[in-house]
């Protein structure tokens with residue numbers, strides 16, 4: 001309890017939440033000391049530190065040159081790379097390096113030079129490029145976005161992007177159950193099955209971590225998924 005109070009007082013509440021994610025993975029029986037990890041939105045690396053310290057290897061990508069020295073200082077064990085992770089993930093067809101644990105700690109709302117990016121929407125559909133057979137993915141979902149009144153244009157764009165991504169539903173207040181189903185479906189459609197998934201509140205009631213462990217489906221599983229009853233009936237007649 002003392003440790004928690006100390007962290008809250010030092011405004012390290014979010015750091016505490018990433019420690020809860022790590023503890024959850026350990027409870028699930030994951031030996032994270034054997035994993036190769038990456039954070040694709042580095043910032044100062046504060047929420048990532050617990051993973052950089054606990055994993056076998058840790059890489060961290062960040063777009064801002066000026067954050068490089070802080071990142072090296074804050075995460076001395078990590079391999080810091082200054083790059084545009086969204087663009088790299090979109091443009092590269094294959095990555096030689098694959099990761100067992102992927103953190104996506106994107107900025108809130110819309111961002112980028114022309115506000116062209118939004119939340120994790122521009123990276124999640126390319127995230128499979130960083131995965132070999134299986135991986136743990138940790139990302140943030142905004143269940144109840146906080147729209148600051150002064151950001152009129154940003155808010156409008158943000159709402160539009162959320163509607164395009166999640167569909168025409170109440171994007172101002174989404175349930176955890178809906179979100180877990182949504183991403184289960186998304187990863188299934190990308191060719192993965194779900195080993196486990198869990199939400200862990202980061203900033204109640206707005207932001208949750210979603211933690212997914214996903215594994216690539218075998219060819220048989222893919223064929224079964226794509227087989228409909230009409231084509232199957234011909235096959236059955238022959239047997």
Ligand SMILES: C[S@@+](CC[C@H](N)C(=O)[O-])C[C@H]1O[C@@H](n2cnc3c(N)ncnc32)[C@H](O)[C@@H]1O
Nearest residue numbers: 041042043044045046047048062063084085105
């Ligand atoms: C919420 S912060 C990350 C916080 C960080 N993970 C931590 O633990 O302190 C988001 C970061 O993503 C960076 N970023 C934004 N667009 C990016 C891009 N296209 N590629 C890489 N980093 C980007 C921002 O500069 C910002 O530092």
